[in-house]
């Protein structure tokens with residue numbers, strides 16, 4: 001096959017790694033190279049099942065992208081923020097509240113965080129099927145690579161994780177994969193995201209919180225590790241812990257959809273984004289994600305009839321309304337409400353705020 005010369009992309013240089021000794025979460029590592037043998041798969045099933053039933057987060061290594069390929073994807077991820085005019089961005093802004101979808105740009109200052117402070121985060125989102133919408137001129141030459149990246153995340157990361165998690169429930173290995181069909185109507189998507197440093201007064205008013213504690217909406221979130229420390233997860237003991245950067249690793253977590261489908265057996269863990277430690281303050285933070293979601297028509301009710309494990313341990317429904325909530329309804333309702341609707345304090349402290357969406361209580365952590 002003739003080798004293809006890839007188009008030039010401006011290199012992106014991230015901040016140096018944090019020098020502080022932070023309280024990092026200890027997360028298991030899934031080495032996908034081991035998934036090739038039955039013994040390897042059995043071992044990975046145990047690791048992944050334990051991780052998702054407790055911390056809700058894990059690392060994936062040997063996922064099939066070299067460090068150079070990952071670096072190039074970060075370079076490409078920077079283009080929507082540096083090579084596109086504000087005018088063109090505005091034409092491609094997503095009407096998030098009306099459509100309940102992020103496809104396109106979300107410009108900074110759209111979400112309310114706390115005390116009148118709005119976010120400083122910009123993102124550009126592409127449906128896994130990149131042909132569905134128009135994209136900025138500057139990324140046109142890179143669409144074949146973005147398409148390959150979306151497919152890689154979907155078939156070589158999300159699907160293998162779903163197989164391990166299905167095995168952990170004693171379900172047929174393909175049972176959760178069957179709910180994630182590339183060609184079905186749905187909104188698994190690629191996100192390029194840039195956080196800009198904030199003025200000190202915003203840091204004070206929000207107590208350094210950049211993005212409130214939340215759960216993700218879909219099934220499997222694929223977060224490509226990058227050096228700027230800011231992501232924290234709420235440990236089972238109720239402590240915020242930092243997620244450490246691991247070079248060319250992926251951080252994977254579970255979202256609401258899998259928590260609902262497993263009646264709480266797998267945990268949609270609360271996580272948030274805060275101001276980086278002093279050694280990294282003043283740097284922007286570029287992130288690269290793939291959000292895996294079940295197909296739109298999937299009902300988010302527990303698979304208890306099919307899983308001997310769930311029959312044994314029992315399931316917890318967040319609400320009876322979950323029985324009739326589809327993935328499409330849940331993603332649209334949550335996306336349109338996020339950062340745009342009134343939250344009420346839970347009890348006397350304002351540390352946790354709540355809202356009810358589709359009859360299901362959603363919590364936000366400060």
Ligand SMILES: O=C(O)CCC(=O)C(=O)O
Nearest residue numbers: 216223230231271273287
């Ligand atoms: O930027 C991060 O590390 C996490 C962002 C996040 O949690 C999200 O976009 O859902």
Ligand SMILES: [Fe+2]
Nearest residue numbers: 214215216271
């Ligand atoms: Fe998240």
